[in-house]
Amino acid sequence: MVALLPNPTNKPPTEARLKTNQDFRQANLYASAAMKDPEYKRIYKSFENDNHRACDLAKSDYLYKPVIEQLNTVNYKGHASEHIFITVRDTIEVKSVHIKIVATSNKLLEEGIAVKEAEKFQWKYTTSNGYNRLEACIISITAIDYPGNTTVKHWIIE
Numbered sequence: 001m002v003a004l005l006p007n008p009t010n011k012p013p014t015e016a017r018l019k020t021n022q023d024f025r026q027a028n029l030y031a032s033a034a035m036k037d038p039e040y041k042r043i044y045k046s047f048e049n050d051n052h053r054a055c056d057l058a059k060s061d062y063l064y065k066p067v068i069e070q071l072n073t074v075n076y077k078g079h080a081s082e083h084i085f086i087t088v089r090d091t092i093e094v095k096s097v098h099i100k101i102v103a104t105s106n107k108l109l110e111e112g113i114a115v116k117e118a119e120k121f122q123w124k125y126t127t128s129n130g131y132n133r134l135e136a137c138i139i140s141i142t143a144i145d146y147p148g149n150t151t152v153k154h155w156i157i158e
Contacts, residue, residue, distance in 0.1 A: 023063060030147055031058035040146060047092055057092060058147075066090040066143035068153040069121075073139065076157070080130040086114055086123040088143045088151075097123040098142040104135055104156075 013021070034040040035055055044054035044061075052060075072085035088094045097114040109131055114123035139155045 024059075027059040027062040030062040031055050034058040034146075043146065044092065061091045061145060062147040062149070064091045065149040066094050066145050066151045068141050068143050068151055071139060071141060071153075071155050073155075073157055076127070078127075078131050078137075080127055082127045084114075084125045084127065084139070085117075086125065086141055086143075087121050088123060088141075089121050090143070090145045092146065094123070094143050095146050096144050097125075098144075099125045100140040100142075101127075102138045102140070104138065109137060 032055075034044060035058065040058070041054065044058045047057050048054045067089045068086065069089060070085075070087040072087075076082050076084050084099065086097055086099070088097055094116075097116075098111070099114055100111040101109040103109055110127060110129040112125060112128065114125040116122075117124050136156055136158045139157055141153050141155075143151045
Protein backbone atom coordinates (compact mmCIF):
# COMPACT_ATOMS: atom_id res chain seq x y z
CA MET A 1 0.00 0.00 0.00
CA VAL A 2 1.26 3.46 -0.88
CA ALA A 3 0.03 6.61 0.82
CA LEU A 4 1.09 10.20 1.10
CA LEU A 5 2.52 11.44 4.37
CA PRO A 6 0.18 13.76 6.23
CA ASN A 7 0.90 17.45 5.96
CA PRO A 8 2.88 18.71 8.94
CA THR A 9 0.96 21.04 11.19
CA ASN A 10 1.83 23.50 13.91
CA LYS A 11 -1.48 22.93 15.68
CA PRO A 12 -1.17 21.24 19.06
CA PRO A 13 -2.99 17.92 19.37
CA THR A 14 -6.54 18.05 20.72
CA GLU A 15 -7.45 16.60 24.11
CA ALA A 16 -9.22 13.76 22.31
CA ARG A 17 -6.07 12.95 20.28
CA LEU A 18 -3.91 13.01 23.43
CA LYS A 19 -6.37 10.68 25.19
CA THR A 20 -6.39 8.28 22.24
CA ASN A 21 -2.59 8.24 22.14
CA GLN A 22 -2.46 7.53 25.88
CA ASP A 23 -5.04 4.74 25.55
CA PHE A 24 -2.97 3.07 22.82
CA ARG A 25 0.22 3.37 24.88
CA GLN A 26 -1.57 1.74 27.82
CA ALA A 27 -2.98 -0.99 25.54
CA ASN A 28 0.52 -1.78 24.29
CA LEU A 29 1.84 -2.00 27.85
CA TYR A 30 -1.06 -4.25 28.86
CA ALA A 31 -0.56 -6.54 25.84
CA SER A 32 3.16 -6.81 26.54
CA ALA A 33 2.51 -7.78 30.17
CA ALA A 34 -0.28 -10.19 29.17
CA MET A 35 2.02 -12.02 26.75
CA LYS A 36 4.52 -12.53 29.60
CA ASP A 37 1.85 -14.00 31.91
CA PRO A 38 1.32 -17.71 31.06
CA GLU A 39 -2.38 -17.73 31.98
CA TYR A 40 -3.25 -14.58 30.03
CA LYS A 41 -1.08 -15.63 27.10
CA ARG A 42 -2.94 -18.97 26.96
CA ILE A 43 -6.30 -17.14 26.99
CA TYR A 44 -5.40 -14.75 24.17
CA LYS A 45 -3.67 -17.50 22.15
CA SER A 46 -6.89 -19.55 22.29
CA PHE A 47 -8.67 -16.75 20.35
CA GLU A 48 -5.84 -16.23 17.87
CA ASN A 49 -6.50 -16.86 14.17
CA ASP A 50 -5.02 -15.98 10.77
CA ASN A 51 -6.23 -12.37 11.04
CA HIS A 52 -5.70 -11.67 14.75
CA ARG A 53 -2.53 -12.33 16.72
CA ALA A 54 -2.77 -12.90 20.48
CA CYS A 55 -0.90 -9.66 21.19
CA ASP A 56 -3.32 -7.65 19.02
CA LEU A 57 -6.31 -9.33 20.70
CA ALA A 58 -4.93 -8.32 24.09
CA LYS A 59 -4.61 -4.70 22.92
CA SER A 60 -8.16 -4.69 21.62
CA ASP A 61 -9.42 -6.29 24.82
CA TYR A 62 -7.78 -3.51 26.82
CA LEU A 63 -9.42 -0.78 24.72
CA TYR A 64 -13.04 -2.01 24.92
CA LYS A 65 -15.26 -2.55 27.96
CA PRO A 66 -17.71 -5.44 28.31
CA VAL A 67 -21.25 -4.73 27.11
CA ILE A 68 -24.11 -5.94 29.30
CA GLU A 69 -26.83 -6.60 26.76
CA GLN A 70 -29.68 -8.33 28.53
CA LEU A 71 -31.06 -9.36 31.90
CA ASN A 72 -33.59 -12.19 31.93
CA THR A 73 -35.66 -12.27 35.13
CA VAL A 74 -38.73 -14.05 33.69
CA ASN A 75 -38.50 -16.86 36.28
CA TYR A 76 -37.39 -14.65 39.17
CA LYS A 77 -40.10 -14.24 41.82
CA GLY A 78 -37.93 -13.46 44.84
CA HIS A 79 -37.42 -17.03 46.08
CA ALA A 80 -34.24 -18.98 46.76
CA SER A 81 -32.83 -21.22 43.98
CA GLU A 82 -34.32 -19.20 41.11
CA HIS A 83 -32.23 -18.32 38.05
CA ILE A 84 -31.40 -14.94 36.61
CA PHE A 85 -29.69 -14.95 33.21
CA ILE A 86 -27.35 -12.23 31.97
CA THR A 87 -26.01 -11.72 28.44
CA VAL A 88 -22.60 -10.00 28.37
CA ARG A 89 -20.32 -9.52 25.36
CA ASP A 90 -16.68 -8.52 25.25
CA THR A 91 -13.84 -8.37 22.74
CA ILE A 92 -12.46 -11.65 24.07
CA GLU A 93 -14.55 -12.82 26.99
CA VAL A 94 -15.77 -11.62 30.33
CA LYS A 95 -13.78 -12.72 33.37
CA SER A 96 -16.52 -12.30 35.99
CA VAL A 97 -20.11 -11.12 36.43
CA HIS A 98 -21.33 -9.89 39.81
CA ILE A 99 -24.99 -9.38 40.68
CA LYS A 100 -26.49 -7.30 43.46
CA ILE A 101 -30.20 -7.20 44.33
CA VAL A 102 -31.39 -4.26 46.39
CA ALA A 103 -34.92 -3.37 47.50
CA THR A 104 -36.12 0.08 46.51
CA SER A 105 -35.90 0.88 50.24
CA ASN A 106 -32.13 0.46 49.69
CA LYS A 107 -31.94 -2.77 51.73
CA LEU A 108 -29.46 -5.30 50.31
CA LEU A 109 -31.39 -8.47 49.53
CA GLU A 110 -28.49 -10.50 48.17
CA GLU A 111 -25.39 -10.42 46.01
CA GLY A 112 -23.03 -12.90 44.45
CA ILE A 113 -21.16 -14.14 41.41
CA ALA A 114 -22.86 -15.44 38.27
CA VAL A 115 -21.58 -18.61 36.59
CA LYS A 116 -20.61 -18.80 32.92
CA GLU A 117 -22.99 -20.95 30.91
CA ALA A 118 -22.00 -23.23 28.02
CA GLU A 119 -23.75 -20.89 25.60
CA LYS A 120 -21.45 -18.07 24.53
CA PHE A 121 -22.02 -14.73 26.31
CA GLN A 122 -24.49 -16.25 28.82
CA TRP A 123 -24.12 -16.12 32.60
CA LYS A 124 -26.46 -17.56 35.24
CA TYR A 125 -27.00 -16.42 38.80
CA THR A 126 -28.85 -18.69 41.21
CA THR A 127 -30.56 -16.81 44.02
CA SER A 128 -29.66 -17.89 47.53
CA ASN A 129 -32.08 -15.87 49.64
CA GLY A 130 -35.82 -15.89 49.53
CA TYR A 131 -37.78 -12.78 50.38
CA ASN A 132 -41.28 -11.53 49.89
CA ARG A 133 -41.06 -9.56 46.67
CA LEU A 134 -43.96 -7.20 47.28
CA GLU A 135 -41.97 -4.16 46.26
CA ALA A 136 -39.81 -3.46 43.26
CA CYS A 137 -36.11 -4.21 43.43
CA ILE A 138 -33.02 -2.96 41.64
CA ILE A 139 -30.70 -5.50 40.07
CA SER A 140 -27.19 -4.24 39.40
CA ILE A 141 -24.86 -6.20 37.14
CA THR A 142 -21.11 -5.63 37.09
CA ALA A 143 -19.07 -7.25 34.31
CA ILE A 144 -15.26 -7.30 34.38
CA ASP A 145 -12.97 -8.45 31.56
CA TYR A 146 -9.35 -9.65 31.75
CA PRO A 147 -7.74 -6.19 31.53
CA GLY A 148 -10.01 -5.03 34.36
CA ASN A 149 -12.44 -2.95 32.29
CA THR A 150 -15.66 -2.72 34.25
CA THR A 151 -19.22 -2.08 33.13
CA VAL A 152 -22.15 -1.62 35.50
CA LYS A 153 -25.81 -1.64 34.49
CA HIS A 154 -28.95 -1.34 36.64
CA TRP A 155 -32.49 -2.61 36.08
CA ILE A 156 -35.60 -1.87 38.11
CA ILE A 157 -37.71 -5.01 38.41
CA GLU A 158 -41.36 -4.32 39.24
